[in-house]
Amino acid sequence: MLFEDLPLSQTIQQGISEIGHTTPTPIQEKVIPEILRRNDVIACAQTGTGKTGAFAIPLLQLLNKRVEDDKTKGTLSVLIVSPTRELAVQIAENIKDYSKFTNIKSGVVFGGASMQPQINLLKDGLHILVATPGRLLDLRKQGYINLEHVEVLVLDEADLMLDMGFIDEVQKIIRLAPNLVQRLMFSATIPPKVQDLAKSLLQNPEKIELTTNSSAAPSIEQKLYMVPKQDKVELLLYVMRNVVKNKSILIFRRTKFGVEKALQSLVKNGFKVDELHGDKSQTDRTSALERFKSKEVNILVATDLAARGLDIDSLDFVLNFDIPSMPETYVHRIGRTGRAGSVGASISFCSADEKKYIQFIETLIDNKIPVETEHPYPLEKNAEPVVHKKKGSKHKKGRKGSGSKANKKRWYK
Incomplete structure (x- = not known):
């Protein structure tokens, strides 16, 4: 399959072509049609397989016609939540590349950076927002973000999000977006806690799992x-x-x-x-x-x-x-x-x-990692872990201090 075989508008196709992509990755090939059908999705695939494109491309397609018809200031329709600042920035950059030839407005907010430029960005109006959980809730509390018109919620790297302790924030974000029509979860692994979150968030989702959980790429x-x-x-x-x-x-x-x-x-x-x-x-x-x-x-x-x-x-x-x-x-x-x-x-x-x-x-x-023996600092075959014993007091148990031994007078009795 080629990207041109997918039901994507000319402007989206042009953005994909501009960055040199012609063939969708396996995860994109399976996920893009499901999102275009407006199904909820939970997808699991190895890192580096193109998960961002799998949700960004179809969501841009769904937004594109509406944005072309709507000449007013952008209304936030798609929210993408990411666990880390670096990943949020990267997702936002990818979306800008894919949407280069459209009128779709997108942006990113994250902690650890000045809030004012992000506030200014939000005031201009956005159709798609990428955010880390903490900064999203801070800006929403201050009245700069309204989640009531959000129709699509994407949780990216869901397992890492939960590992980092964001479960309460994620559940709050879900409560603050009452008009969702589509929910998407992407994860490198799907452990039980991700499955539990999926059950509470997704509605009759398509489960797409390309590989067994946590296999290493053969390349x-x-x-x-x-x-x-x-x-x-x-x-x-x-x-x-x-x-x-x-x-x-x-x-x-x-x-x-x-x-x-x-x-x-x-x-x-x-x-x-x-x-x-x-x-x-x-x-x-x-x-x-x-x-x-x-x-x-x-x-x-x-x-x-x-x-x-x-x-x-x-x-x-x-x-x-x-x-x-x-x-x-x-x-x-x-x-x-x-x-x-x-x-x-x-x-x-x-x-x-x-x-x-x-x-x-x-x-x-499910594989043995080959051992490299040709190096100057080999570990002895039967080497045992170094055990650091906790050192106790140098004094014998019950031994009196020098003050007691001298029978010194004290001010207290």
């Missing part, structure tokens, strides 16, 4: 390096010099402190690197992504904040410096490379105390 070459924890930084420098070289790489660490530590080691050794984590301002996060996308730096070190939805063209490698404790997180991380059928590679550093996490991951993806 990603995975490698596992077994390494003592204390040698991980040295192994990172070795891999950067001998494996990755000047290619683009996204490095994941579990904590913000870990990101800073890796950044310092790489900068000290002359690498071009930037960082991305939740303590960075929105301006810094945006500029870090832009520098990475424009190849100004070829290394980005990040927490799992960046593990979902970021669309980075031609990302060569993903490196898991720390193995995630949740196996689904591994799939989301490595899904940043090998997107939409392109070839990518992932490298994971596993210490003795992380072996159990690898077992969980291999069970989930």
Whole structure:
């Protein structure tokens, strides 16, 4: 199937063609007709398979004729809720690309940035709004957003939304939009909590699941390096010099402190690197992504904040410096490379105390991750996790302090 085979208007077709897309991805091929039929949908597919286009293209088609006939200021008809700022911005950019030759007005609001420009945007009138939950509710409380005319609600990356604790906000948003005629949910996985939300939100939905939950894209070459924890930084420098070289790489660490530590080691050794984590301002996060996308730096070190939805063209490698404790997180991380059928590679550093996490991951993806043995910091085959024993008091139990021993007089009795 080609995009031109779908019942899309000339202006929408032109926008799709302008960005070089001719053939819909499998998720787009299945979802677009269902949305055009005005069905509720719950869709599950690997990251990087074109989920944004799957809902953006048909929603633009449904809006286009109405907007052409309506010359008045835009009325908010479509609300797209996203869990992270970066993903919200990316969705909004994609919508602007697809709708380039239409009169549809779209915009994005998110926390961590000045509210006034977003207020000005809303005052001009929008047909489509992309938003993070917190900022959406803040602006609605202040009277700048009216959800009563919203007809279509899209929850993107629903599982991450719930993992981040947004369930109360999502339920409030649903209550504040009483005139919904279509509800769409997109997720990389559909665990029980997403199923429960779907039951309460969707009405007789079409369930579209292209792959088994949490399978890794076959186009990603995975490698596992077994390494003592204390040698991980040295192994990172070795891999950067001998494996990755000047290619683009996204490095994941579990904590913000870990990101800073890796950044310092790489900068000290002359690498071009930037960082991305939740303590960075929105301006810094945006500029870090832009520098990475424009190849100004070829290394980005990040927490799992960046593990979902970021669309980075031609990302060569993903490196898991720390193995995630949740196996689904591994799939989301490595899904940043090998997107939409392109070839990518992932490298994971596993210490003795992380072996159990690898077992969980291999069970989930139903595959063994090949182990790379040719490197200078191998982990001994039978190495056990390092156990840090809590040190107790150096004094024996019941021993008196020096004051008591001296039988000193005290002011209290």
